[in-house]
Amino acid sequence: MTIREFKMPDVGEGLTEAEILKWYVQPGDTVTDGQVVCEVETAKAAVELPIPFDGVVHALLFEEGTTVDVGQVIISVQTGDAGAGAPVQTAAAPVAEAAAAAAPAAPAEEPVAEARQPVLVGYGVSTASTKRRPRKATAATAAQNGTAAPAAPVLxxxxxxxxxxxxxxxxxxxxxxxxxxxxxxxxxxxxxxxxxxxxxxxxxxxxAIAPQAVPAVAAPVAAQAQAQAPVAEAAVTETSARETRIPVKGVRKVTAQAMVGSAFTAPHVTEFITLDVTRTMKLVQELKDDPDLAGLRINPLLLIAKAVLVAIRRNPDVNASWDEAAQEIVLKHYVNLGIAAATPRGLIVPNIKDAHAKTLGELSESLSSLVATARDGKTSPADMQNGTITITNVGVFGVDTGTPILNPGESAILAVGAIKLQPWVHKGKVKPRQVTTLALSFDHRLIDGELGSKFLADIAAVLEHPRRLITWS
The missing domain is CATH 4.10.320.10 (E3-binding domain)
Incomplete structure (x- = not known):
């Protein structure tokens, strides 16, 4: 038998740490290649981790709620059996144990190069890391016990x-x-x-996998588990009679870092427009009653998203990013439409890939899937990468509008306010109409005032007269 260790992988792009939310296995449980053993929260999303080999769980190195650096061992698994041809524990291990029992003091340790093990995407292997294990019985020691010293394994x-x-x-x-x-x-x-x-x-x-004896690994594993125990306790929220301290980590931590970076990197400009969306609200109801769209989620956000896509088609230069290293503006010929979502873990911005190429029905299905996945905390890091422009619907909280901060790497973000029945001049008379306010923040390095104004005005024009979804497409 041998003990194999599974390290915290980088499940995203350049993540450095993740919090263990839940263990699905316990010591003694049998696991198979590809079985999910735990759920972790990265700086971007909650992710389930599958283990890449078969065996029996030997030890869990960290408790639930502990934040672990990428590359640290989180679980050890006892693998291999003689019938399967996997590395097995031979007579060398009992010999070493007998020699250790006869010695008056603990054997000295010597560094042994760590074998390269199978890893997940982004898991990585540190070529500089080393592992220490008890020295094998020497020839002299073995002779005193009447046994031959085992030969050192060779890769x-x-x-x-x-x-x-x-x-x-x-x-x-x-x-x-x-x-x-x-x-x-x-x-x-x-x-x-x-x-x-x-x-x-x-x-x-x-x-490339070197066989290791179980007793040689079990002690360091247990010691590491004890050493990491205080880490879990330190991460617990501290509460007193006058204040509560909550550790900043996971999604909330990366959101804070991203917003600070965006606010102090891209020169933000925000423009506002108040508009009558009565016709759009009527169209929403008509689409809900359309048998061809039965089963689809139809709401104002769907038509707002479609209006944004139509406005991008008319003003393609807004769909761009700023390459600081190359000092270039990168025009995107695709739209990965981000939808800001408030979740129990904090604000995330997954995006609909190639939203520009989707029909109204396909866009509805994508929005529904995006919302459901975010609500369940199952949004993957890939779903939040490479966005080009974002919509944030603050109206669901009864807020009229705001000045949203750009999602890093994107050129613009549209805040949609609450839709309310208000007095409005319609055809020369004051009438109750469905009114809302839009706020567009954009990167002034990429988008000047004229372009930003035209883009926002086009969105408003589509929502005031939704037939333009057809005539402008």
């Missing part, structure tokens, strides 16, 4: 491909190698024309 050498040449492999094989932490340049290809196959990658991964 099999893997012939490398010629340097300077990019290994030949199909994309799925490259992804597999990345997932397992295997350098394709070190894999011996067996495919036609020197192509690396999946079997080659699995063989290289198996060869």
């Amino acid at each position: 099999p050498a893997v012939p490398a491909q010629p340097t300077g040449e990019r290994p030949l492999a199909k994309p799925p094989v490259r992804k597999l190698a990345k997932d397992l932490g295997i350098d394709l340049a070190s894999v011996v290809p067996t495919g036609d024309g020197g192509v690396v196959t999946r079997e080659d990658v699995h063989a290289a991964a198996a060869a």
